[in-house]
Amino acid sequence: MDSNVFVMDHPLIQHKLTHLRDKKTGSKEFRELVSEIATLMCYEATRDLPLEDIEIETPMGKAVTKVIAGRKLAFVPILRAGLGMVDGVLNLVPAAKVGHIGLYRDETTLKPVEYYNKLPSDIPERDVIVLDPMLATGGSAIDAITIIKRSCPKSIKFMCIIAAPEGIEALTAAHPDVHVYCASVDSHLNDIGYIVPGLGDAGDRIFGTK
Secondary structure, three states: OOOOEEEOOOHHHHHHHHHHHOOOOOHHHHHHHHHHHHHHHHHHHOOOOOEEEEEEEEOOEEEEEEEEOOOEEEEEEEEOHHHHHHHHHHHHOOOOEEOEEEEEEOOOOOOEEEEEEEOOOOHHHEEEEEEOOEEOOOHHHHHHHHHHHOOOOOEEEEEOOEEOHHHHHHHHHHOOOOEEEEOEEOOEEOOOOOEEOOOOOHHHHHHOOO
């Protein structure tokens, strides 16, 4: 496994992931689980944020305590499935800005096609975490990160819930500077580009469209 790939094996994440995979899980519960897993994963993905000391007054007197050292974050979900992770990460970092990259997969070529791109105007001052529940072929993640890099953010991380080995290999080869965070690396892609065993189409299950 590439040193820039981090698989989160926390028991709470793995427990929720089991219910997320279950085909009997309905859209409402599926959305809630995606959001909860995103919150737990964001906790780990932001572990390296720098801290600085400040002085505050507690009810008992002065104290020198720590705050995040001026680091600005932006979350960029890949539409549409990435939207399911936004509320979860904003629960932890409510001051972060949110951009959007719209990509859909051509069902014939399996290649991503861009249809929307809106990033915060101050993206060069921000560290970006790209959100997408699934890293399958890697095409959408690679293209989204390429688009974001044109705006010169300070750094980029990619956060997904389930990844395929093929997607990890493609993404780390295309963007070796990007850290990848996931909750599971599954077996393989099938002949139509879906992760096995995976959980099906994340977008359809989040929004109840299938």
